[in-house]
Amino acid sequence: MSHPASPTPREALARLLEGNARFTTSQPQYPNVSAEHRTRLREGQSPFAVVVGCSDSRVSVELLFDQGFGDLFVVRNAGHVLGRSTQASVEFAVSQLGVGVVFVLGHESCGAVAGTVQFLEEGTTLPGEMPLLVELVQEHLDPSSPRQDAVTRHVRGTIEDLLEKSSLVREAREAGEIVVAGGVYGLEDGHVQLVWEDTSAPSETAAR
Numbered sequence: 001m002s003h004p005a006s007p008t009p010r011e012a013l014a015r016l017l018e019g020n021a022r023f024t025t026s027q028p029q030y031p032n033v034s035a036e037h038r039t040r041l042r043e044g045q046s047p048f049a050v051v052v053g054c055s056d057s058r059v060s061v062e063l064l065f066d067q068g069f070g071d072l073f074v075v076r077n078a079g080h081v082l083g084r085s086t087q088a089s090v091e092f093a094v095s096q097l098g099v100g101v102v103f104v105l106g107h108e109s110c111g112a113v114a115g116t117v118q119f120l121e122e123g124t125t126l127p128g129e130m131p132l133l134v135e136l137v138q139e140h141l142d143p144s145s146p147r148q149d150a151v152t153r154h155v156r157g158t159i160e161d162l163l164e165k166s167s168l169v170r171e172a173r174e175a176g177e178i179v180v181a182g183g184v185y186g187l188e189d190g191h192v193q194l195v196w197e198d199t200s201a202p203s204e205t206a207a208r
Helices: 008-023 035-043 084-096 110-124 132-138 150-165 167-174
Strands: 051-052 074-078 099-105 179-185 192-197
Touching: 008 051, 008 099, 008 192, 035 074, 035 167, 035 192, 074 084, 074 099, 074 192, 084 110, 084 167, 099 150, 099 192, 110 132, 150 167, 150 179, 167 179
Parallel strands: 051 074, 051 099, 099 179
Antiparallel strands: 179 192
């Protein structure tokens, strides 16, 4: 599927945040959910953003951004940790689907972050393969005060890791083809507070 009238990266980010504003004010539009739209999507997809978020059941990405089928490419795991498959999924969205935004979404009361804080404070370990979550979260926290802004620090750290590890994402950002941003979702008010915004990205000159 081609990408007709694709928004610029800045417009795509604004579209994402405007959807959240509708959600928080109980004025959702529930766009792109009709049977006709779903039928058109059989031809392919052209989402305008990729969202890396947590698997938490309380954080339904399309709902909280008031988007529909085909709008968002969503990558979720516990704690939105950046493993190889997560990085590869983001790279697929950027290089193959032409998204304009890479957005890392954390949330209040994140269990993976809380488990990491508990490990750093008390040495408590998680069973099975879950220590991997702690390993990938802990480097973003302040070891002397791990509770301090833990979720915000983890969102920012995830973005910094992505830009460091993925030359594909980094080069797309430098070329003005994407913007990168991050936010924290409030479970009570539903608001996504920006905690990392791509103010240093170059002007949008790349063709979309």
